[in-house]
Amino acid sequence: MTTPSLLLADARALPLPDASVDLVVTSPPYWRKRDYGVTGQLGQETTPAAYTAALMDCLTEWWRVLTPTGSVFLNVGDGYHRRALAGIPGRIETAAADAGWLLRNRIIWTKTRGNPDPARDRLTPRHEYVLHLTPSRRYHYDLAGYTQQYGPTSGANPGDVWAINPERGLHTHLAPYPVELARRAILLGCPRTVCTTCGHTPERILAPSGDLDTTRPQARRAMQLAKEAGLTEAHLAAIRATGISDAGKALLTQTGTGRNSAEVQALAAEAKAVLGGYFREFTFGPKVTVSWTDCGHDARRPGRVLDPFSGTGTTGIAAAELDLTYIGADLSAEAHAIATTRLTTPGQTALAA
Ligand SMILES: C[S@@+](CC[C@H](N)C(=O)[O-])C[C@H]1O[C@@H](n2cnc3c(N)ncnc32)[C@H](O)[C@@H]1O
Numbered sequence: 001m002t003t004p005s006l007l008l009a010d011a012r013a014l015p016l017p018d019a020s021v022d023l024v025v026t027s028p029p030y031w032r033k034r035d036y037g038v039t040g041q042l043g044q045e046t047t048p049a050a051y052t053a054a055l056m057d058c059l060t061e062w063w064r065v066l067t068p069t070g071s072v073f074l075n076v077g078d079g080y081h082r083r084a085l086a087g088i089p090g091r092i093e094t095a096a097a098d099a100g101w102l103l104r105n106r107i108i109w110t111k112t113r114g115n116p117d118p119a120r121d122r123l124t125p126r127h128e129y130v131l132h133l134t135p136s137r138r139y140h141y142d143l144a145g146y147t148q149q150y151g152p153t154s155g156a157n158p159g160d161v162w163a164i165n166p167e168r169g170l171h172t173h174l175a176p177y178p179v180e181l182a183r184r185a186i187l188l189g190c191p192r193t194v195c196t197t198c199g200h201t202p203e204r205i206l207a208p209s210g211d212l213d214t215t216r217p218q219a220r221r222a223m224q225l226a227k228e229a230g231l232t233e234a235h236l237a238a239i240r241a242t243g244i245s246d247a248g249k250a251l252l253t254q255t256g257t258g259r260n261s262a263e264v265q266a267l268a269a270e271a272k273a274v275l276g277g278y279f280r281e282f283t284f285g286p287k288v289t290v291s292w293t294d295c296g297h298d299a300r301r302p303g304r305v306l307d308p309f310s311g312t313g314t315t316g317i318a319a320a321e322l323d324l325t326y327i328g329a330d331l332s333a334e335a336h337a338i339a340t341t342r343l344t345t346p347g348q349t350a351l352a353a
Contacts, residue, residue, distance in 0.1 A: 155286030200295035238267035313339025
């Protein structure tokens with residue numbers, strides 16, 4: 001494990017060089033929710049507009065410290081003010097877009113339990129947001145690696161709803177989020193390693209595995225038909241090469257087949273004659289990692305994750321589990337003391353000690 005750095009610093013003025021972290025995963029104090037008792041704290045602004053402006057100062061600073069392929073996962077919730085929702089996440093989204101950020105996802109974090117709520121004339125909020133913001137169109141993103149852990153066996157995109165219940169713990173006054181929330185963001189957005197010569201982050205090279213998702217009855221029927229007709233691995237490879245445009249109605253309307261050799265097209269046609277509509281089952285089997293892109297240099301460092309509102313260091317726990325470097329900033333020495341214990345004492349990583 002690389003040694004985590006805990007900085008006593010304001011999230012808006014970090015003692016870090018430009019372009020030095022690969023990912024920001026964080027949860028700021030919510031607007032007028034908790035008093036953390038530290039000078040300079042965010043969250044006590046008198047209006048939603050002032051709170052949004054303070055968060056924008058943070059985002060400007062994080063843009064500075066992010067590498068060109070870096071991004072931000074920002075966990076924010078809303079709150080009630082004078083009996084109405086303040087609309088905080090929407091305000092942040094709009095201000096960030098105006099400042100040039102790309103909002104790539106508005107992930108909904110749902111939970112089936114939470115703090116007791118005395119309200120009798122509305123429903124208890126059981127969701128928050130995790131906004132994925134990027135400074136650039138090109139950013140590191142490992143959808144396949146994430147899908148292997150949190151997606152369906154078919155390899156289909158797992159979607160933007162995260163159902164994660166809060167962990168019960170001792171430090172609820174510091175409002176920690178679950179380790180799984182940080183782990184998901186890190187799996188998606190932080191490279192495992194970075195080339196120290198050119199900044200290259202290895203990306204997966206994927207190829208169809210040839211395995212079908214046997215939980216689908218259509219897939220099982222397709223496999224049965226292929227077996228009965230004695231289709232070979234070469235037939236199945238031809239189907240994958242020609243793709244969906246050779247199946248069903250698409251065959252009449254699309255012309256995507258011409259790039260394959262005559263032999264591959266002939267094998268695909270044979271398979272189509274046997275399989276009919278089940279042909280398409282063989283075109284979207286889960287993909288596997290066959291290798292990684294490589295820049296040719298040898299010197300590498302682990303990916304670096306920053307949480308500028310580090311609190312009890314939950315992001316650091318997730319980073320350490322994945323052998324990544326953690327940098328946590330917080331204005332509270334008390335928070336850092338808890339984070340230090342969690343990050344350095346074996347068995348203390350769970351909050352419920
Ligand atoms: C919601 S908590 C973060 C909880 C964290 N995700 C965890 O799992 O423990 C917010 C933290 O932000 C810190 N904080 C408040 N204002 C800050 C500022 N301007 N700069 C840095 N940290 C700040 C608070 O001390 C508190 O620890």
